Amino acid sequence: MTSTPGFSTRAIHAGQSADPETxxxxxxxHLTSTHKQDAIGQLRRGFEYGxxxxxxxxxxxxxxAAIEGAxxxxxxxxxxxxxxxxxxxILRPGDHVIIGNDVYGGTYRLLASIFADWGVEHxxxxxxxxxxxxxxVRPESRVLWCExxxxxxxxxxxIAELAEIGHAAGLTVVVDNTFATPAxxxxxxxxxxxxxxxTTKYLGGHSDVIGGAVVTSDDAxxxxxxxxxxxAGAVSSPFDAYLTSRGIKTLDVRMExxxxxxxxxxxxxxxxxxxxxxxxxxxxxxxxxxxxxQQMSRFGGMLSVAFAGGERQARxxxxxxxxxxxxxxxxxxxSLVNYPSEMTHASVAGTAxxxxxxxxxxxxxxxxxxxxxxxVESALGRSAKKR
Numbered sequence: 001m002t003s004t005p006g007f008s009t010r011a012i013h014a015g016q017s018a019d020p021e022t023x024x025x026x027x028x029x030h031l032t033s034t035h036k037q038d039a040i041g042q043l044r045r046g047f048e049y050g051x052x053x054x055x056x057x058x059x060x061x062x063x064x065a066a067i068e069g070a071x072x073x074x075x076x077x078x079x080x081x082x083x084x085x086x087x088x089x090i091l092r093p094g095d096h097v098i099i100g101n102d103v104y105g106g107t108y109r110l111l112a113s114i115f116a117d118w119g120v121e122h123x124x125x126x127x128x129x130x131x132x133x134x135x136x137v138r139p140e141s142r143v144l145w146c147e148x149x150x151x152x153x154x155x156x157x158x159i160a161e162l163a164e165i166g167h168a169a170g171l172t173v174v175v176d177n178t179f180a181t182p183a184x185x186x187x188x189x190x191x192x193x194x195x196x197x198x199t200t201k202y203l204g205g206h207s208d209v210i211g212g213a214v215v216t217s218d219d220a221x222x223x224x225x226x227x228x229x230x231x232a233g234a235v236s237s238p239f240d241a242y243l244t245s246r247g248i249k250t251l252d253v254r255m256e257x258x259x260x261x262x263x264x265x266x267x268x269x270x271x272x273x274x275x276x277x278x279x280x281x282x283x284x285x286x287x288x289x290x291x292x293x294q295q296m297s298r299f300g301g302m303l304s305v306a307f308a309g310g311e312r313q314a315r316x317x318x319x320x321x322x323x324x325x326x327x328x329x330x331x332x333x334x335s336l337v338n339y340p341s342e343m344t345h346a347s348v349a350g351t352a353x354x355x356x357x358x359x360x361x362x363x364x365x366x367x368x369x370x371x372x373x374x375x376v377e378s379a380l381g382r383s384a385k386k387r
Contacts, residue, residue, distance in 0.1 A: 007067065007183060008252040015062030016245070029242045030055040052230050056238040060245045064203075064213050067182045067248065068195050072222040073215040074229055075241055079178065079198025080106050081234035082212030084114075086196060087143070089224035090172055093119030096141040100127040100157065101352055102150035104176065105345040108353055124352050127157040128288070130165060137169045146192075147176040148185075149292070152304045152340045152361040154279040156288025159295060163191030172221070178202070178331070183255040185296045193218055201331030202301075205247035205254055211236050254333065254366060258301025261372060262364040266303050268373055274313060274384050276358065279304040302330060304340075304361045309383070311357035315339065316383035318360050323367065323375035330363035335372055337362055 005013070018025050032054070035047040047053050057075050064073035076082040087110070091097070097111060101124050111122045123136045127146055144166035148157040159175060166173040174194045175187035181202045187195050197203060199211035214225050229235060236244070259282070266280035281292035282299030292299060307313040318326060324337040328344060338344055340355040348354055364372065 010066040011063070011183075011251055012249045014066030015059035016249075027056070027059055029238050031238050050238075051233050051235055054235075054238050054241070056245075057236055057241040060236070060241040060248075061213075063245055063248055064197075064199075064215055067251070068177075068215045069182070069186055069188055070195070070215045071217040071219070072226075073213055074222070074225055075199070075236040075244070076212040076214070076229065077234045077236050077240070078210050079196070079200060079212035080110060082196055082198075082214050083107060083110060085225050085228045085232065085234065086174065086194060086214050087111075087115060087120075089221060089228055090142055091115065091118075091120050094140055095120050095143075096138050097122040097143045097145060098133065098136045098141060098171075099124055099145045100147060100150060100155070101125060102153045102155050103145065103147055103353060104151045104178075105340075105347040105353070107145070107147075107176070108351070109347040112351075113347075127162060128155060130158070130161055133162065134165055137165070137171070141169060141171055143174060144171045145174045145176070147179070148295075149179045149281055149288075149300060149302065151179060151302075152279070152338075152345065152355060152359065154281055154286070154288075154302065154304060156281050156286075156292045158291055159185075159187050159190040159192055163193075167191070179300055179302050180296055181251060181255060181300075183252045184259070184298050184300060188215070188217060190295060194221065199244045200329065202255065202258070203248050203251060203331075204244045205251065205332060206243075207329065207332035207334065209240050209243040209247070211240055211244050255298065255301070257366040258364060259298035261366065261369045262301045262303050262362075263299060264369050265362065265364055265372060265376060268376065269303075269305055272380065274308050274380060275305060276308040277306040279306070279359075301364045302361070303364065304359050306356060307358045307360070307383075309358070313383050314358045314360050317379050320379035320382040321375055322378070323371055324362065324379075330361075332363070333366050335363060335365035335367060 033050045061073040125132045163173045175192040177195045178198045195215040197213040263282045270278045280303035324335040338361040345355045
């Protein structure tokens with residue numbers, strides 16, 4: 001009797017066979033730009049040049065496909081490089097993309113500042129309103145792009161319903177699974193065609209590597225994106241692939257701790273004086289709570305807070321934290337705080353995607369939760385006194 005290995009087993013073992021020559025449990029990092037050919041055109045395991053393929057990168061790609069329940073994966077030098085290659089594999093001038101009104105600022109910038117010059121249009125919709133999504137579909141629409149949970153307002157989108165709308169119109173349905181990760185959510189199993197990741201975040205997990213991924217079971221789309229990866233060259237280096245692979249092996253246990261810590265901090269902040277709203281799907285009063293509980297196994301490590309004292313209180317709270325580090329990015333073992341309107345989402349200022357100036361985003365790490373709660377409580381006190 002055979003069965004599919006569980007998530008942690010796949011994360012640890014997929015693509016990670018012991019070295020056949022030495023028996024090393026951890027596969028070696030292949031720091032090479034080129035590979036010896038036994039004769040002209042006779043390649044060993046298909047490898048010839050580092051841009052076309054590298055054994056360490058291939059091992060990571062096998063691992064990525066396994067944890068997302070997919071057939072194929074491609075590892076890129078950054079999340080935006082992955083998005084760019086995917087979109088170029090699908091779109092042509094005159095095409096149209098539908099995105100959510102809380103999409104990552106870098107994704108919006110890619111579409112609004114780069115693909116727009118190529119003649120690609122986009123519409124911004126509330127993807128929680130399926131009628132609005134349906135109304136945005138045009139004859140020239142090609143891609144329906146979703147983030148759930150979204151960045152930074154933690155909106156939850158029904159992936160299965162979105163996929164149904166997209167497929168009825170012949171669209172490619174893409175889900176950015178960076179926040180949830182496959183440890184908590186499997187978009188392909190819910191009907192999506194493609195998953196994208198900034199592997200810089202939770203998959204790498206240690207704030208020491210930049211990377212991205214495209215994951216799919218669509219053979220034709222995979223071949224298109226793989227060619228673009230080869231032709232344009234935005235590949236992850238062998239060492240970056242190794243670091244990402246190492247991070248994935250502990251993803252499941254880390255996401256348990258991230259989620260547990262974030263839940264406690266969200267509950268602590270909810271209803272506190274000076275706090276206008278907490279954006280976290282693990283709270284029962286979050287509008288997407290029931291849906292998140294249905295399509296996610298846990299609620300993740302990301303939350304945002306809106307302050308009643310407006311921009312001034314938000315800034316003071318952000319700069320008063322001591323255990324949380326003020327920095328860009330998210331998803332590392334250490335807790336980070338971010339002021340989106342001037343940091344990660346500065347590129348959407350003045351648009352329909354602009355983040356309110358009273359909002360602060362927390363990437364909750366895996367430190368002792370009492371230390372994090374004490375830090376948040378102290379920062380609340382300091383920010384309230386200075387209002």
